[in-house]
Amino acid sequence: MTAAIPKHKRDLIRSDYLGARIHPEILAKKLELDRTTINNYRRCFKTIEREYPDKLHDYSFCLMPHSLDRNRHEINREAQLVTLFPEIMDSVSYKKGISLKPLYAIYKSKCPNGYAFKPFVQHLFQWRKDNNICNYHHLRIKHIHPNDLVTLTNWKKGTTVASKFRKAVIILGSYNGKHIKHLAAQIESKVQTVLEWMEIYRTSGIEALERKVTTVNHTILESRKVRQDNLIKLVHQSPKLYQLNRTSWRLRDLSNVYQRLYGEYICISAIKDNLHRAGYGFRRSRQTLTSPDPKFRQKMDFIKNILGNLRNDEKFFSIDEYGHFSVKLKGGRSLSRKGENKVVPQLQKSKGFMVVTAAIELSTNQITHFYSRKKDTEEMIKLIDLLIIQYPHQRTLYLSWDAAAWHNSKLLKARLEQLNDIEYRTIHNNPEIKLAPLPSCAQFLNVIESIFSGLAKAVIHNSDYQSLEDCQSAIDMYFRERNEYFLANPKHAGKVIWGKEKVKTVFKETNHCAAKK
Incomplete structure (x- = not known):
């Protein structure tokens, strides 16, 4: 910026800056100057106002940029x-x-x-x-007591637990002026965690940095479990049952329906966390966790009513088939050394195949099973006849199975009508047979699936049986040992000893288990 223009024009620009603030283009025409010159002088006066405010009204003072x-x-x-x-x-x-x-x-x-x-x-x-x-x-640590300095130095030497070593690195590093982010990277922790430790030491001293035993609030844990179970019940049902024109659930729909049913608001992130802990997530798969059956709740209420009022002379059976599966070298999870991977040939010659048809009685946790080479009505009739022989003194046998075609055939219905006929029952003294079918597409509610899951992990996965008979012998032994255990321990089921069964062998809407062959 220079003072090349006449002084009276420069004074007019200064007066305009202090007062009227005319548009630069109009002022430039009036003074016969370039518009850029007007703007340059205005910036000069703005600098004077900022740097030398007492000189702004002094028309004899002119700021030179390179002075x-x-x-x-x-x-x-x-x-x-x-x-x-x-x-x-x-x-x-x-x-x-x-x-x-x-x-x-x-x-x-x-x-x-x-x-x-x-x-x-x-x-x-x-x-x-x-x-x-x-x-x-x-936020750095500015003062450390001499006694604390000795303690932190001992912690840093690595003679104590790892958590104390990391805290000592942070406190001493902060005291020495080291970069907080560099300290966080050194102990492989988050910056927020480092800041929390520094704030604890600053406000409460070194005693507060000691690891403390946390207490568990069982009331809160129980409420969380109830909330998670309620969410899983909703996921297992179709959104259409709650007047939602959708075929699958959204998180915000679950939040709204949950609040409507249970009077408790639960946010979307909490729903996501609960479902994630339960093993649920949005995945592309042919297998669905939702039953589209419009009578889902009626069927569920009917089954729960039976189980809630089951008498000593009544038995409830969950029935399904495991297979078809071939007897050959099987893969699976196994304990092995790092770098050693078990290899299973894709093309193998089968040593035979079979189907395991089984029924578990829920009140005693006893399994009845046999082998066949097919799934059809004849096998179901064979199982019913076997249960009648095994439980001759019962008043009623309830049978619960999925919506497979052979579970609802005309031949099966005819056989059930024959078994339930009063004259036939009087002659043969057999129990009455009643059906409690599961909702359609709700195999995840079938309790026997939990047993098949444990069976697969125990004796099928990682197996290499030499014959069909060897495989059947292993399955027989598995079921026999399991039945003997639950006869001796009728109050315990599922994970207590068998550990390989994903969920307890009880009928619950929150169960979700399918056996992998």
Whole structure:
């Protein structure tokens, strides 16, 4: 910027800057100057207003951009700013990362004629870079008691537990002015965790850093379990049952329906966490966790009513088939050394195949099974006849199975009518047979699937039987040992000893188990 234009024109531009603020284009035409010249002089007066406010109305004062006075003033301001940075940083009182505007407010309170915000920020960033100052510099540990210093040094030597070593690294590193993010990376932890440890030491001392035994609130755990079970019940049902025109659930729909049914609001993130802990997630698969049966609730209520009022002379059976499956080298999860992987040929010659048809009685946890080479009505009739022979003194046998075609055939219905005929029962003294079918596409509710899951993991996966008879012998032994255990321990089922069964062998809407062959 220069003073090449006449002084009276420069004074008119200064007067306009102080008062009217006419549009630059109009003022340029009036003074017969270029518009750029007008803008340059206005910027000059703006600089005078910021740097030398007492000279703004002094028409004899003209700021020259390259004058020695300005350079000297600039050097003095920068030196003053650099000396103020440590004091400004230490005066911050908030507990989060450094915010620029509060720092600038502190600076302006100390230097009213100092830098504007943008150059202040530029100088601050350069100073932080030159001095390795992190965004949490004001939160560092500034004082350590001599006794604490000895204790932290012992922790850091690695003579104690790993958690104390990591905390000692953080406290001592912060005290020595190390970068917080570098400390977090050194112990492979989050910055937030590092800041929490520093705040604990700063406010409560080294005693608070000791690991404390946490207590478990069983009431809260129970409420969480109930909430999770209720969510799984909803997932197993179709959204259409709750007047939602959808074929699959959305998280926000689950939230709305849950609040409507149970009077408790649950947010979408909580629903996602609960379902994730239960093993649920949105996946592309042919297998579905939802039953589209419009009579889902009626069938469920009917089954639960039977189980809730089951008498001593009544038995309830969950029935299904495992297979077809071939007897050959099988893969699966097994304990092995790192780098050693079991290889299973894709093409193998089968040593035979079979189907295991089984029924579990829920009140005694006893299994009845036999082998066949097919799944059809004849096999179901064979199983019913076997159960009648095995439980001759019962008043009623309830049979629960899925919606497979052979579970609802005309031949099966005719056989059931014959067995339930009063004259036939009087002659043969057999129990009455009643059906309690599961909702359609709800195999995940079939209790026998849990047994098949344990069977597969115990004697099918990782197997290499030499014949069909060897495989059948192993399955017979598995079921025999299981039945003997639950005869001796009728109150215990599922995971207590057998461990390989994914869920307890009880009828629950929250069960979801399918055996992998």
